[in-house]
Amino acid sequence: DAGITQSPRHKVTETGTPVTLRCHQTENHRYMYWYRQDPGHGLRLIHYSYGVKDTDKGEVSDGYSVSRSKTEDFLLTLESATSSQTSVYFCAISTPTGGTDTQYFGPGTRLTVL
Amino acid sequence: GENVEQHPSTLSVQEGDSAVIKCTYSDSASNYFPWYKQELGKRPQLIIDIRSNVGEKKDQRIAVTLNKTAKHFSLHITETQPEDSAVYFCAASGTGGSYIPTFGRGTSLIVHP
Numbered sequence: 001d002a003g004i005t006q007s008p009r010h011k012v013t014e015t016g017t018p019v020t021l022r023c024h025q026t027e028n029h030r031y032m033y034w035y036r037q038d039p040g041h042g043l044r045l046i047h048y049s050y051g052v053k054d055t056d057k058g059e060v061s062d063g064y065s066v067s068r069s070k071t072e073d074f075l076l077t078l079e080s081a082t083s084s085q086t087s088v089y090f091c092a093i094s095t096p097t098g099g100t101d102t103q104y105f106g107p108g109t110r111l112t113v114l
Numbered sequence: 115g116e117n118v119e120q121h122p123s124t125l126s127v128q129e130g131d132s133a134v135i136k137c138t139y140s141d142s143a144s145n146y147f148p149w150y151k152q153e154l155g156k157r158p159q160l161i162i163d164i165r166s167n168v169g170e171k172k173d174q175r176i177a178v179t180l181n182k183t184a185k186h187f188s189l190h191i192t193e194t195q196p197e198d199s200a201v202y203f204c205a206a207s208g209t210g211g212s213y214i215p216t217f218g219r220g221t222s223l224i225v226h227p
Contacts, residue, residue: 033214041219042120042217042218042219044217045214090157090158101146101208103160105158105159107156
């Protein structure tokens with residue numbers, strides 16, 4: 001499983017509360033990603049990081065922020081959760097080599113915003 | 115940016131039949147095309163990939179073909195088994211030197227015993 005974990009695995013929260021999801025890797029991969037998965041939409045990129053303190057937005061970044069202060073940890077924060085952010089969140093890691101980039105996914109976090 | 119279309123969204127086959135899932139991409143600069151399988155409640159996992167300098171790649175019962183001229187690539191599964199039932203995602207990356215992949219919306223494959 002490429003040494004990648006996510007916490008928590010399940011969370012139920014209320015609208016308007018802040019939520020932080022954690023992704024942790026043990027294999028020193030340079031790139032880390034946060035995706036959300038919703039029925040009919042596949043995997044949509046929220047934010048990604050290409051190094052410590054180096055992050056960039058994906059296609060659905062509104063309402064989300066990220067931080068990466070250490071190589072092994074990538075945090076996703078919902079500043080004020082909304083019901084539209086109910087989803088399954090996957091973290092992924094990769095180390096691009098030879099012009100290709102195979103991603104390895106974490107186990108996912110199921111977030112419910114009431 | 116890159117746009118990846120995946121068809122069909124649902125595919126139902128009988129055990130032993132072949133299954134084909136097709137993806138098209140918009141940017142001719144994309145050069146890496148992985149396929150992921152996601153079983154119910156699990157994480158997506160890479161099952162096969164292909165680079166733009168290769169036309170076909172096989173791994174036991176699965177194969178991927180790439181047509182760069184037409185900008186489409188396909189996943190072929192032969193002799194399907196019930197354990198092949200899952201959601202399959204295609205992706206394309208490499209546009210403009212970026213490693214960030216663009217995913218298709220997924221195909222739910224159901225193999226009936």
